[in-house]
Amino acid sequence: MSTTTLPPTKKTEPVSAPRGGLSDRSKAERRLGWRLAGPAFVVMLAVTAYPILQAVYESLFSYRLTDPDNRSFTGLSNYWVILTDSLWWESIAVTVFITVVTVSVELVLGFGLAMVMAKALKSIRPVVRAAILIPYAVITVVSAFAWQFAFDINTGFVNSWFAWLPGVSADTDWFGDKWLSLLVICLAEIWKTTPFISLLLLAGLAQVPDVLQEAAQVDGATWWQRLWRVTIPNMKAAIMVALLFRSLDAFRVFDSIFIMTGGANGTESVSFLAYRQTIARLEIGLGSAVSVLLFIAVVLIAVGFIKGFKVDLSQARGE
Amino acid sequence: MPNADGYVRTGRGSPPVRTPTPRSRRRGVASAAALLVTAGTLAACGSDDGGASSLTWYTNPDAGGQAEIASRCTEEAGGAYTISTSVLPRESSQQREQLVRRLAAEDSSIDIISLDPPYIPEFAEAGFLAPVPDDVAERVTQDVVQSAIDGSTWNDQLVAVPFWANTQLLWYKKSVAEAAGLDMEEPVTWEQLVQAAEDQDTQIAAQGIRAEALTVWVNALIESAGGHIIEETADDPADIKLGLESDAASAAAEVMKSVSSVGGPAFTTAGEDANVTDFEEGDASFMVNWPFVWGRALGAVEAGTLDASVPDDYGWAQYPRVLEDEESRPPYGGINLVVGAYSENVEAAYAAAECIASPENQAYYFISNGNPASNSTVYDDPEVIDVFPQAPVILESLENAAPRPLTVYYSEVSGALQRIYHPATAVDPETGPRASELISSVLAGEQLL
Structure with missing residues (x-):
């Protein structure tokens, strides 16, 4: 059985468009567009482009915040120090692990929740949506503390509630071991951001035309077949955008690690490494270089998704 | 008491999402502008005194x-x-x-x-x-x-103007020390404490967490063994002479390893607060900690969350020795x-x-x-x-009391110590030299921390 998607709508040329140029109206609209978007564009340049360029520039120096007089140009040596340090590669591995685990679990859970939100009885729909979205409204630091307290060996309830599970006892120190710590960090991240993914997927679900579902039903397709052959192919764009946004977000994980382990037992992420060099050590040059590498990693993920999976960002907005 | 406030931070929840009408949006902008103006005026008032x-x-x-x-x-x-x-x-x-x-x-x-x-x-x-x-x-x-x-x-x-000065004491349960046959009137060594904890099937609470508290402990142990983390400080970080390959450092490492064996299941994540909890609950009978311990126990008795007999059993003495014949150098x-x-x-x-x-x-x-x-x-x-x-x-x-290493690069030194000496359960005679190597290359700008 083949998948069923609607053909892309053809873009129609404006009838009145003169050959080789824009009509006065189009020009006016374009100008208005720039005037409306212009201020936001300038603000974006000031708050994102400027700091990024500043970080790139500073990453070429050996520069300690408390010792500005001894600032010296060192070229790419900061990058060499980072890329030859095993700590950098360990942090990359931890970050990739957290990203892959959390995003895949969130995608499955988020899809389920989106279906629940879409199909819930009309009378309880607002309640269901609100309930699902609550974790997303909680500040990450607060959520990290809540999860830490829950799993703490002294104050937590997890050890006594789940003592029946193999491997869990009153003496299980969740934050004393790399993999147990990462498990709790991933759980906290999943709990907190699944609502975000389900919200994006809900928007995608709403785009699946009912006519296709009905046609498939008439053809005798089962619920499972409709899900795999009609629903998912038609919301591919929404799924890819949700995956992209969450992967970029997950790759920058910091708060939960900072609160729960402080980077102990090999749980440092790349963002944490940047924090430690820049804020704790005050080595602005080295820290900026870590941040630039993190930025490059994030750009590679974004480009990888957009080129590799052919994600069309405009489609997710329903254009 | 200083540490009774716990870690809880308050957070603000997000307000319910509502699509603003053009009118309410305008009003929103107007009130934000008014707020800015008011804030500016208030700030101006504040500086004019x-x-x-x-x-x-x-x-x-x-x-x-x-x-x-x-x-x-x-x-x-x-x-x-x-x-x-x-x-x-x-x-x-x-x-x-x-x-x-x-x-x-x-x-x-x-x-x-x-x-x-x-x-x-x-x-x-x-x-x-x-x-x-x-x-x-x-x-x-x-x-x-x-x-x-x-x-x-x-x-x-x-x-700086000296204000208040803190130091750690050895806190112990009088009943347990007596049962173990320890004479607490005399200085005791870590070795004796580990022996007593093993005999009495109890724990020693110390700060094994990867945090500043761990540096405090490492420093006190090395100083008590007659060494220093930094033997000689210098303006140029490359000239700083470290003392982590000394006999004192290996004696300290030995103590850390043996204490962590009787430190309980959460030794590597326990800080000062968790230590006191273990001590109050009776899991640990010996503990090195700051004097807030006493105030916290009395406060808990007053609040009815701790039995009055618990602080009655508290004993306190000088910080334990590493070497039998050398006075201990407690943390400052x-x-x-x-x-x-x-x-x-x-x-x-x-x-x-x-x-x-x-x-x-x-x-x-x-x-x-x-x-x-x-x-x-x-x-x-x-x-x-x-x-x-x-x-x-x-x-x-x-x-x-001995201060922690006096150096401009303290946070690097402390951060590197925490990375290498954590977890204390894995400390061995090679830990000191490894920490020394890491600190040197971090100070030389050749390694991340």
Whole structure:
């Protein structure tokens, strides 16, 4: 059985468009567009482009915040120090692990929740949506503390509630071991951001035309077949955008690690490494270089998704 | 009590999402603009204070003692200055991070700071501290314990006003020590404690967490064994001579390993607070910790969350020895007062700092907040001895206390130590040399931390 998607709508040329140029109206609209978007564009340049360029520039120096007089140009040596340090590669591995685990679990859970939100009885729909979205409204630091307290060996309830599970006892120190710590960090991240993914997927679900579902039903397709052959192919764009946004977000994980382990037992992420060099050590040059590498990693993920999976960002907005 | 406030931070929930109508959006913009204007006006009012200097004192979180001292000194000044307090983050490393960034930007609103002593060299070297006038230096060091003076000195100059001085004691359960046959009147060694804990099937609580507390412990052990983490400091980080490959460092490593074997299941994540909980609950019968332990137990008894028999069984003694025939060097901590170099009221700030650190205020702070005084005369105060029967032991401990390495690069040294010495369960004779190597290459800018 083949998948069923609607053909892309053809873009129609404006009838009145003169050959080789824009009509006065189009020009006016374009100008208005720039005037409306212009201020936001300038603000974006000031708050994102400027700091990024500043970080790139500073990453070429050996520069300690408390010792500005001894600032010296060192070229790419900061990058060499980072890329030859095993700590950098360990942090990359931890970050990739957290990203892959959390995003895949969130995608499955988020899809389920989106279906629940879409199909819930009309009378309880607002309640269901609100309930699902609550974790997303909680500040990450607060959520990290809540999860830490829950799993703490002294104050937590997890050890006594789940003592029946193999491997869990009153003496299980969740934050004393790399993999147990990462498990709790991933759980906290999943709990907190699944609502975000389900919200994006809900928007995608709403785009699946009912006519296709009905046609498939008439053809005798089962619920499972409709899900795999009609629903998912038609919301591919929404799924890819949700995956992209969450992967970029997950790759920058910091708060939960900072609160729960402080980077102990090999749980440092790349963002944490940047924090430690820049804020704790005050080595602005080295820290900026870590941040630039993190930025490059994030750009590679974004480009990888957009080129590799052919994600069309405009489609997710329903254009 | 200082640590009773726990880690809970409050957070704001997001308001329910509602699509604004054009009208409410306009109103939103208008009220935001009004808010900005009001804030600007208020800020302008705040800086215009007429004759009296208005000082801001950045304090570390406590049970309200510093705020009370600020209002007492404001009253005493009779209009010469007013002190308002502003609370810094809870962890001392985070206090430093915030202060360094603001001072690097030459923030003139920082007048007085309650600063953790290990960071004083870094602040002094960066030129963040206003020089202490000679007459003030003379007055504020009178009768002050030597460790607190050392902790306020950099390059042979007093750069801070000693305020309160902290030290760790050995806390023990009298019943368990007796059952183990330990004579607590005599100095005890870590080895004896480990033996006693094994015999009595109990735990030793120490700070195994990967945090500043671990550096405190490592430093105290190496100092007690007669060594130093930094043998010789230098301006150029490449010339700093480390002492982590010494016999003292390997003796310290041996102690860490054996203590962690009787440290309980959460030894590698336990900090001071978790240690006290274990001690109160009876899981641990020996513990090295700061004197807030006592106030916390009495407070818990008063609140009805702890049985009165628990603190009755508390005993306290000098910090355990590493070597049988060498006196222990307990940790030195506490808070010293520094004046920001960019303050517009340096003179008033020093007058205020002198008032804050007066023996009367130190006694008040000791009694009310449980933070020991740096001035030795306070320890003769009968009221202090009444509330803190440990006072004489604390004073003796302060006199023997060893500061953490005095270096501009303290946070690098401490961070590297924490990375290598954690978890204590995996410490071996090679740990010291490995830490030494890491610190050297981090200081040379060849490695990440």
